[in-house]
Amino acid sequence: MVRQVLNYLRTVRFYFFTKIGRAGETDYEGKIWLNPNHDILPTAIHEAIHCLRPDLTEEQVLKRESAVCNRMRNKDWRELLEIVTANLKGAKK
Ligand SMILES: [Zn+2]
Numbered sequence: 001m002v003r004q005v006l007n008y009l010r011t012v013r014f015y016f017f018t019k020i021g022r023a024g025e026t027d028y029e030g031k032i033w034l035n036p037n038h039d040i041l042p043t044a045i046h047e048a049i050h051c052l053r054p055d056l057t058e059e060q061v062l063k064r065e066s067a068v069c070n071r072m073r074n075k076d077w078r079e080l081l082e083i084v085t086a087n088l089k090g091a092k093k
Contacts, residue, residue, distance in 0.1 A: 001067070004052065005049065005052070006076065008052055012048070013087055015089055018035055024047045025047070026047040034084070040084065041080050042065060049065055
């Protein structure tokens with residue numbers, strides 16, 4: 001699942017947004033919004049799981065997010081940070 005999530009995130013455009021109480025959002029069509037007041041890397045994983053498995057409930061996505069985060073090694077976090085940085089666009093929604 002780690003590899004699947006990272007590969008998916010390579011295809012995504014990221015934007016920062018600030019909305020109180022929201023860590024992230026996705027349009028399920030290749031855009032993910034990350035709130036920089038929250039943990040953006042786990043949020044990117046969370047939104048990727050929503051996109052990859054739109055059939056899952058929020059609770060199931062949260063469980064998978066935890067499982068993926070626990071399996072991530074330092075090199076995977078570095079790769080994820082590089083992916084987000086490379087695909088972070090300036091404009092808001
Ligand atoms: Zn969610």
